[in-house]
Amino acid sequence: MEHLFLEWLKEYGYIVLFAWSILEGEVGLIMAGIMSHTGDMFLPIAIFVGALGGFTGDQIYFYIGRYNKKYIHKQLSAHRRKFAIAHLLIKKYGWPIIFVQRYMVGMRTAIPMAIGLTKYSGKKFAFINFISALFWASATIIPAYYYGAEILKILQWIKAHWYFAVPVIVLAVGAIAFTIKRIETNLLEKRRERRTL
Numbered sequence: 335m336e337h338l339f340l341e342w343l344k345e346y347g348y349i350v351l352f353a354w355s356i357l358e359g360e361v362g363l364i365m366a367g368i369m370s371h372t373g374d375m376f377l378p379i380a381i382f383v384g385a386l387g388g389f390t391g392d393q394i395y396f397y398i399g400r401y402n403k404k405y406i407h408k409q410l411s412a413h414r415r416k417f418a419i420a421h422l423l424i425k426k427y428g429w430p431i432i433f434v435q436r437y438m439v440g441m442r443t444a445i446p447m448a449i450g451l452t453k454y455s456g457k458k459f460a461f462i463n464f465i466s467a468l469f470w471a472s473a474t475i476i477p478a479y480y481y482g483a484e485i486l487k488i489l490q491w492i493k494a495h496w497y498f499a500v501p502v503i504v505l506a507v508g509a510i511a512f513t514i515k516r517i518e519t520n521l522l523e524k525r526r527e528r529r530t531l
């Protein structure tokens with residue numbers, strides 16, 4: 335089964351990378367870097383396809399915000415906290431938040447949608463988004479390409495020692511989620527304090 339998956343990935347790698355970059359990204363980009371290292375992908379094409387997928391995903395979220403207000407209102411009721419933080423970040427930092435939002439866990443869809451709700455120029459968003467996507471794909475794929483052999487060794491070790499690796503990964507993810515939650519809470523508390531002054 336594993337061999338079949340790897341063969342499928344080698345055959346349809348660029349299509350998988352494009353789709354994965356629309357939906358999530360980093361894991362797919364690391365895989366692309368490793369596959370470029372092993373010669374199953376061509377590094378410049380992998381970077382371009384990964385960037386194009388990331389760009390496309392954020393453009394979709396932006397235009398959902400701009401032209402599908404009913405969907406956004408449904409999302410607001412379920413994810414009010416995320417949208418409040420997104421609006422706060424846009425107001426505070428302006429256009430640079432477009433550049434860094436793809437590195438912000440949990441905010442990657444909320445920020446483009448929130449920007450879409452504003453009168454922000456669609457052309458300006460697309461330009462910054464594309465530059466950001468190229469940088470994001472390059473900054474993730476190139477290190478994975480250069481350290482491909484080491485990453486493959488780590489993955490083999492994780493596979494052989496999964497009983498030890500899985501709890502460590504769960505704890506690391508939990509710690510990251512807790513830290514992000516604390517940062518979000520602090521941002522919202524500061525906004526409340528400013529409103530009460």
